[in-house]
Amino acid sequence: MNKILNNKKAIFIFVFPAMLLFTIAVILPIIISTYYSLLDWNGIGKSTFIGIKNYTTLFVNNTDGFIKSVQNSFILAILSVVIQLPLALVLALILARGIKGEGFFRTVYFIPVIISTVVIGQLFMKIYNPDYGMLNIILKNIGLSKYENAWLADTKTALFATFVPIVWQYIGYHMLLMYAAIKSVSEDIYEAAKIDGASAFTMATKITIPLIKPILQVCTVFAVVGSFKSFDLIYILTNGGPLHASEVPSTIMYSTIFNKYMYGYGSAMSTFIIVECLVFTLIIYRLFKEKKIKEA
Amino acid sequence: MGEVKGHRIKRELFSKMNFGYTRKKMNTKSIILFILLLTVTIIQLYPLIWLLLVSFKDNAEIFGGNVLGLPRVWRISNYMSALTSGNVGKYLVNSVIVTGSTIIISSILIATSSYAITRMKWKFSKLTLIIFLLGMMVPIHSTLLPLFLILRQLHILNTYMALIIPYVAFALPMGIFVMTSFLEGIPKELEEAACVDGCNIYQIFYKIVLPLLKPSLATVAIFTYLSSWNELMFANTFLNDPKFATLPVGIMSMAGQHATDWGPILAGLVIATLPSILLYIPLSNQVQKSLMTGAVKG
Numbered sequence: 001m002n003k004i005l006n007n008k009k010a011i012f013i014f015v016f017p018a019m020l021l022f023t024i025a026v027i028l029p030i031i032i033s034t035y036y037s038l039l040d041w042n043g044i045g046k047s048t049f050i051g052i053k054n055y056t057t058l059f060v061n062n063t064d065g066f067i068k069s070v071q072n073s074f075i076l077a078i079l080s081v082v083i084q085l086p087l088a089l090v091l092a093l094i095l096a097r098g099i100k101g102e103g104f105f106r107t108v109y110f111i112p113v114i115i116s117t118v119v120i121g122q123l124f125m126k127i128y129n130p131d132y133g134m135l136n137i138i139l140k141n142i143g144l145s146k147y148e149n150a151w152l153a154d155t156k157t158a159l160f161a162t163f164v165p166i167v168w169q170y171i172g173y174h175m176l177l178m179y180a181a182i183k184s185v186s187e188d189i190y191e192a193a194k195i196d197g198a199s200a201f202t203m204a205t206k207i208t209i210p211l212i213k214p215i216l217q218v219c220t221v222f223a224v225v226g227s228f229k230s231f232d233l234i235y236i237l238t239n240g241g242p243l244h245a246s247e248v249p250s251t252i253m254y255s256t257i258f259n260k261y262m263y264g265y266g267s268a269m270s271t272f273i274i275v276e277c278l279v280f281t282l283i284i285y286r287l288f289k290e291k292k293i294k295e296a
Numbered sequence: 297m298g299e300v301k302g303h304r305i306k307r308e309l310f311s312k313m314n315f316g317y318t319r320k321k322m323n324t325k326s327i328i329l330f331i332l333l334l335t336v337t338i339i340q341l342y343p344l345i346w347l348l349l350v351s352f353k354d355n356a357e358i359f360g361g362n363v364l365g366l367p368r369v370w371r372i373s374n375y376m377s378a379l380t381s382g383n384v385g386k387y388l389v390n391s392v393i394v395t396g397s398t399i400i401i402s403s404i405l406i407a408t409s410s411y412a413i414t415r416m417k418w419k420f421s422k423l424t425l426i427i428f429l430l431g432m433m434v435p436i437h438s439t440l441l442p443l444f445l446i447l448r449q450l451h452i453l454n455t456y457m458a459l460i461i462p463y464v465a466f467a468l469p470m471g472i473f474v475m476t477s478f479l480e481g482i483p484k485e486l487e488e489a490a491c492v493d494g495c496n497i498y499q500i501f502y503k504i505v506l507p508l509l510k511p512s513l514a515t516v517a518i519f520t521y522l523s524s525w526n527e528l529m530f531a532n533t534f535l536n537d538p539k540f541a542t543l544p545v546g547i548m549s550m551a552g553q554h555a556t557d558w559g560p561i562l563a564g565l566v567i568a569t570l571p572s573i574l575l576y577i578p579l580s581n582q583v584q585k586s587l588m589t590g591a592v593k594g
Contacts, residue, residue: 005416010497014412015424018405018468025465026431029442036441091336094329101333107580108337111344114572116526118544119565122551123343126350134346172340229435232528236548250437257441258533270438277435 030274036267043263054268064256066269069240069247070276076163076248077227084167085219088174093204095175096182106179109172117169121236124165128152128237152238155245162237162246166230174219181215182208217288224284225277249273344569351375351562374559375567383538384564387546388571394456394542395524398463399517405464406471406516407509411501413472414479415487425476431469436462437529444533458534459542463524470523471516478512479505518579525572543568 037054041047058066091109095102112120127134128151135151151161185208193203209216231250234240240247240255249269257266351374352367379385409428413421443462447453452461486508490500528544535541538549547564 005497006418007416007497008418011412011416011418014408014416014501018409018428018472019424021405021461021465022428022431022468024446025443025462026434026439027427029439029446030434032442032445033438091333094333099326099329099333101330103581105333105337107577109340110580111573111576112340114522114526114576115344115569116544116572117528118526118547119347119569120343122547122561122565123347127343168340225433225435229437231437235528250435253437254440254529263441267441270435270440273435274438277433281433 033267034271036264037271039264039267041264042261044261047264050264054265055272057265058268058272064252065244065247066249066252068244069249069252072159072246073228073230073248075159076166076230077224079163080167080170080223080227081220084171084223085174085216088171088219089178089209089216091171091175092178092182093208096179097200106176109175111172112169113173115169117232118236120165120169121233124161124233125152125237128161153242155242158238158242159246162234165237166227166233169233170223170226174223177215177219178212181212185211213288217284220288221281221284224280228273228276228280249276347562347569348566351559351566354559371559374563377557378560378563378567381560383546383550384543384560384567386539387541387543387564388567390456390540390546391525391542391568394459394463395521397456397460398467398524399520401460402464402467402471402520403513403517406468406475407506407513408501409468410472410475410479411505414476415484415505416497425472428469428472431466432473436466440529440533443530447534453534454537454540456540459524459527459531462530462534463520463527467516467520467523470519474515474519475509475512478509478515482508514579515585521575 038049038051039047040050040053091105095105099105126132130136130150130153133151136149149157151157189207189211190203193207198206229250230248231254234246234248234251235254238246240251250273253266253269253273256262256269260266349367352370352372354369354371354374409424412418413425439462444453447458447461452458482505486504487500490504495503526544527542528548531542531545532548535545538546541549547561547568550561550564
């Protein structure tokens with residue numbers, strides 16, 4: 001058997017195409033992107049090597065709103081962790097402990113995840129429309145007409161208006177992951193607890209949640225990193241506007257590269273996003289590790 | 297040992313004794329929970345139901361006459377014009393071509409590399425796996441500019457390949473992750489038996505392993521479908537020619553042209569969403585199972 005499994009030619013044939021494609025389309029671009037971030041280049045003419053000057057422009061006395069966009073992405077990350085995850089957890093707990101129609105609800109809650117962001121974006125644009133949008137009409141009908149607003153056009157509300165569909169769409173995704181983890185917890189523990197007189201709430205908090213910590217960690221990483229990378233919905237709903245009120249790093253990066261043709265500067269932004277995601281993945285990993293040790 | 301027995305006896309008595317009592321208590325609680333779940337269902341689904349209803353209305357109803365209710369007249373003409381003059385039919389075909397090719401090509405590459413990584417013996421197998429898995433953490437926007445330039449150099453911008461190549465590449469990490477875990481759960485006996493019977497490696501892979509991989513291939517196909525069908529950023533940047541536009545891009549341009557006729561645009565949105573939902577509902581159990589196994593193993 002070993003002789004066959006050692007067959008170098010076969011190994012090459014099996015792995016090389018994938019590796020080649022992956023290197024060209026993923027690894028190489030990242031390396032190139034990091035290199036570009038050290039240049040001053042408009043994409044057509046010559047490029048000048050300027051070292052870390054792009055990064056200093058980004059973070060020291062920044063005037064083009066990048067720091068604010070990073071703050072916005074942090075707000076989204078916090079909202080995701082504080083709203084999305086608890087909601088998903090509650091739903092997962094209810095469904096996983098057994099209730100009629102479990103399969104139906106599980107399927108339905110996941111549907112927003114598979115819908116194109118373009119569709120969701122257009123939908124919410126219609127909901128937010130100041131004249132005929134669902135939101136203002138509902139407010140009017142229940143007598144809260146004074147709260148009507150041009151949600152996406154008002155600099156004060158635009159940012160949070162874009163966050164609502166983002167948070168809404170992925171609740172079902174996190175719920176499903178948590179649901180799976182809860183399902184894998186052995187029933188015996190619950191039965192023993194029931195005999196000892198534990199209530200459903202105690203069982204959830206003292207048994208279920210501690211036992212699904214690994215998946216909670218995964219969900220937290222997804223939610224936080226996903227918020228930092230968030231692009232589609234904001235691009236569709238406001239494209240960072242009005243007046244840059246709802247910019248996030250990826251929308252600024254996109255307009256810097258493709259509208260302003262500042263390839264080097266934009267690459268610095270994208271490199272920052274990668275590093276940011278890596279750093280926070282490690283931070284979250286560390287946070288959860290400490291909790292595990294504390295408990296042991 | 298005696299404790300366990302005692303516990304078990306306790307449990308049986310407990311359930312028998314309280315059967316009637318706990319049953320009643322469960323009912324009121326579960327009704328409240330049920331209502332709560334139904335409310336969440338409405339929140340999750342209403343935007344879609346609203347979209348479906350609105351796609352059959354005309355501008356007068358959408359802009360104020362009848363925003364929330366059922367359409368007065370079910371205008372199938374919205375769909376007709378979306379498909380023809382709205383070009384949604386063409387966008388649909390393009391999406392099918394791009395996503396379909398992506399799924400086929402990536403499945404082949406994922407299956408072969410996963411098999412080589414888990415079963416075959418070579419020095420760099422672990423390293424290769426780690427490299428692919430690290431790819432899962434890469435935000436795709438960071439590759440946007442270089443890929444754009446690379447594809448431009450290769451003169452394949454504005455073709456189907458401009459999307460298929462990146463989509464396949466980005467489908468590899470998740471796919472290899474899922475399939476390698478799956479392969480590790482398959483016993484090697486069958487392959488070893490085939491080896492004794494005199495098969496070479498290619499035959500072992502093709503005739504024995506591949507059929508066994510079917511559930512995992514389905515899972516991987518689903519993930520790949522999800523990441524390519526709705527993909528916007530690359531599609532928007534690498535394809536400027538409306539001839540090749542996929543659904544996300546096409547519909548965005550339809551809506552962005554300050555069109556006065558919203559019915560067909562909304563019909564286009566429904567058409568873009570329908571395949572995903574139609575594919576998802578029958579496969580929902582499989583999709584959920586795949587996400588769940590992927591997550592729990594991870």
